[in-house]
Amino acid sequence: MSRIASMKGSPRSMRGLSLIELMVALVLGLLVVAAAIGIFLSNRQAYRATESVGRIQENARMAFELMARDVREAGGNACNSSNNMSVINVLNNPTARWWSNWGRTPANAALGSALRGFGGGEVVPAIAVGGGQTQRIANTQALVVMSGGERSVNVVSHVPGTQTFTVQNANHGFQTGDVLLACGQDADVVSLASVQDTDVGTVRFGAIFQMTNAGGGTSILHAVGGTPGNASANLGPNGIASTFGANAxxxxxxxxxxxxxNGAQGPTLYQALLTPNGVVTPQELIPGVSAMNLEYLLPGANNYVAANLVPAANWGDVLAVRMTLTLQSDESTGTDGQPIRRQLVQVASLRNRSL
Structure with a gap:
């Protein structure tokens, strides 16, 4: 047999893959690819779920930190830490606005508290309810807190006759229309001693008023007028022209x-802040907060109660606030294809009120 003939194989040995073998190989390959794709998609969904949970927890941490800071400082000021110092409020019609209903009138009648909760059906003055952006969602709770801010300046002298405080330096940052709180020892103890009210005291008091001159100098004026304006230039109880002493x-x-x-991405936790001339500026802080439940602890109580169970006269006695936030992801990132929801709870105690 020639060499060329010997190199030729039999017909059976020279044949390729059959159609059935090829189809089996393709099916096996597709199964492997499908399994790999399934693992990839599962890992991707798990990653998105983990990322969403982390984002929710971070948002909750920020929300609780910011809210708790306001709650802890409610009613606080630079002069008194025991919540027993009378604060005379000389603003025009202070009960008409959530941010000014705090302290006592010049006639020494009690106004609202520096901390006040609102149930889902209650109206917060000057906070609109509706479907527009920044508006409060109907049937949701709300919380209002007020305190003396961190920025402060010491008084050198006070002349009630010219409605003028002279302060240590001009770099205080206050400006026309700012709502300010003056507090400290009264230079005219006789005038306060004549007030027949044991809740007023004879040494320290505070006064809420609106600054009526421009900033940039060492003078701070509290004349009548402005927006909303001062109803009286006298900052003492019973309408007297009390004089704040040096170092107030x-x-x-x-x-x-x-x-x-209503936020740009759905339900959002808002903080509305007071700015000069009574302008309230809403800030969109934490997206994805769909519900907020607030409960309050009163002295001698064993349980927290809802806002509607706190008597109107007892908001100044609230010792702590339990905050429950419901947060959800903005898309279907859960392993079940649904938005992830988490409910978290934190308690904040008021620093100037003892548990």
């Missing part, structure tokens, strides 16, 4: 309203 302190009022509103 003036600070800008920090007033914040917390509520669930």
């Amino acid at each position: 302190t003036i600070s800008r009022i920090h007033a914040a309203a917390w509520y669930i509103g």
Whole structure:
């Protein structure tokens, strides 16, 4: 047999893959690819779920930190830490606004508290309810807190006749229309001693007023007028022209309203802040907060109660606030294809009220 002939194989040995073998190989390959794709998609969904949970937890941490900071400072000021110092409020019609309803009138009648909760059906003055952006979502709770702000300046002298405080330096940052809180020892103890009210005291008191001159100098004026304006230039109880002594302190009022509103991406936790001339500016802080439940602890109580169970006269006695936030992801990132929801709870105690 020639060499060429010997190199030729038999017909059976020279044949390729059959159609059936090829189809089996393709099916096996597709099964491997499908398994790999399934693992990839599962890992991707798990990653998105983990990322969403982490984002929710971070948002909750930020929300609780910011809210708890306001709650802890409610009613606080630079002069008194025991919540027993009378604060005379000389603003025009203070009960008409959530950010000014704090303290006592010049006639020494009690106004609202520096901390006030609102149930889902209650109206927060000057906070609109509706479907527009920044508006409060109907039937959601809200919380209002007020305190003396961190920025402050010491008083050198006070002349009630010219409605003028002279302060240590001009770099205080206050400006026309700012709502301020002056507090400290009264230079005219006789005038306070004549007030027949044991809740007023004879040494320290505070006064809420609006600054009526421009900033940039060492003078701070509290004349009648402005927006909303001062109803009286006299800062003492019973309408007397009491004089704050040297080393009294003036600070800008920090007033914040917390509520669930309509944000750019759905339900959002808002903080509305007071700015000069009574302008309230809502800030969109934490997206994805769909519900907020607030409960309050009163002295001698064993349980927290809802806002509607706190008597109107007892908001100044609240010792702590339990905050429950419901947060959800903005898309279907759960392993079940649904948005992830988490409910978290934190308690904040008021620093100037003892548990």
